Amino acid sequence: MMKAMAKAFLLTADQTKVVVPVRGACYASDRVTVDGRPVGFAYRERPDSFQDSGWRFFAGDEIQEYADEGTGIKCWGEVAVERTSVS
Numbered sequence: 769m770m771k772a773m774a775k776a777f778l779l780t781a782d783q784t785k786v787v788v789p790v791r792g793a794c795y796a797s798d799r800v801t802v803d804g805r806p807v808g809f810a811y812r813e814r815p816d817s818f819q820d821s822g823w824r825f826f827a828g829d830e831i832q833e834y835a836d837e838g839t840g841i842k843c844w845g846e847v848a849v850e851r852t853s854v855s
Contacts, residue, residue, distance in 0.1 A: 778804040784825035792821030796842040 778801065784819070792801075792815070799805045808828025815822040834840050 777801055780826075791845050793819050794821050794823035794825060795841050796825040797827055797830055797845050798842065799830055800825055801842060801844075803827070805829070825839050 775798065800807055805827035807825045809826040811824050812822045812825065830840070
């Protein structure tokens, strides 16, 4: 089994602050969290678990195979954060 490589996220924890209390996890595409693309497509579906809010966030340019593969999609605890500094 291959070991997963660490991702270089666009923002570090000290560059963000939570602006909405955590109300469950969401799924977000690496195109948003790693590549820094703005959210272009968001929707809510029936949650997968008790912790899941049901929200899904994508840049909007992902191809279906990218979403189906699942390696570029991550479950997050914070649904909304605000950038506190720009490098």
